[in-house]
Amino acid sequence: MIFGLFGKRASRRAPVDALFGRVAEASRQPGLYIEGGIPDSFEGRFESLALHVLLVLRRLRELPAPASELAQELIDACFAYLELGFRNGGISDVAVPKRMKKIGQMFYGRVQAYEAALASPGIDALSEALRRNACSPEGAPRLAAYIRQAQAALADRDLAAILSQENVFPAFSREEASQ
Numbered sequence: 001m002i003f004g005l006f007g008k009r010a011s012r013r014a015p016v017d018a019l020f021g022r023v024a025e026a027s028r029q030p031g032l033y034i035e036g037g038i039p040d041s042f043e044g045r046f047e048s049l050a051l052h053v054l055l056v057l058r059r060l061r062e063l064p065a066p067a068s069e070l071a072q073e074l075i076d077a078c079f080a081y082l083e084l085g086f087r088n089g090g091i092s093d094v095a096v097p098k099r100m101k102k103i104g105q106m107f108y109g110r111v112q113a114y115e116a117a118l119a120s121p122g123i124d125a126l127s128e129a130l131r132r133n134a135c136s137p138e139g140a141p142r143l144a145a146y147i148r149q150a151q152a153a154l155a156d157r158d159l160a161a162i163l164s165q166e167n168v169f170p171a172f173s174r175e176e177a178s179q
Contacts, residue, residue: 015163016070019056020077022168027052031172036146037139046082046103047134050110051147052169053078057111058118059154059162067159079104110134123148146172 027048038044053074060071082103086096110133117129123144130147131140150169154162162168 013073016073016077019163019168020074020081022166023052023056023074024049024081026167026169029172032143032146035139036143036172037136038134038143039136044134046106047110049078050107051114051134052150054111054114055147055150055154056162056168058115058151059157060159063159070159070163078107118147118151146170 028045032038032048033040033044038048056074057071060067060074079100083096083100086099087093091099113129113133114126117126120126123141126144126147127140130143131137135143153170154168157165157168
């Protein structure tokens with residue numbers, strides 16, 4: 001009986017890991033860093049990843065079960081990825097938990113800031129939140145427009161589409177983001 005429980009979660013791990021891989025890939029689009037004003041640094045890449053993960057989590061919260069369980073597994077995959085990055089970057093085993101605690105606080109702080117901004121209409125509040133946390137003042141409106149575009153694209157997808165479609169997010173392009 002207990003082994004059946006592990007099998008159910010393990011069977012969902014592959015699609016969640018694949019989804020996280022697509023989310024991470026979308027967060028590394030060069031346009032986000034060039035035109036979107038996100039710094040190309042560890043912190044900037046974290047900000048971009050947090051934004052993209054948040055958008056998927058928001059959509060998963062809106063969908064029926066088992067989407068909420070998959071949302072938690074997506075967060076677990078994200079933090080496992082960040083922890084592996086620390087370890088591969090030479091951070092000692094003693095320091096990794098402290099860094100992960102700080103990253104967790106940063107992530108959930110961003111979630112609160114962006115949730116409030118995403119709840120308001122338009123891009124002004126979102127631009128301001130992005131400017132404070134993730135990008136340059138010049139890039140904030142373009143990045144906010146992209147986030148709204150990505151949010152709209154995700155709103156049309158059900159759980160099966162989110163888990164299976166290759167492009168979970170639209171491509172960031174300067175022309176579209178400046179409209």
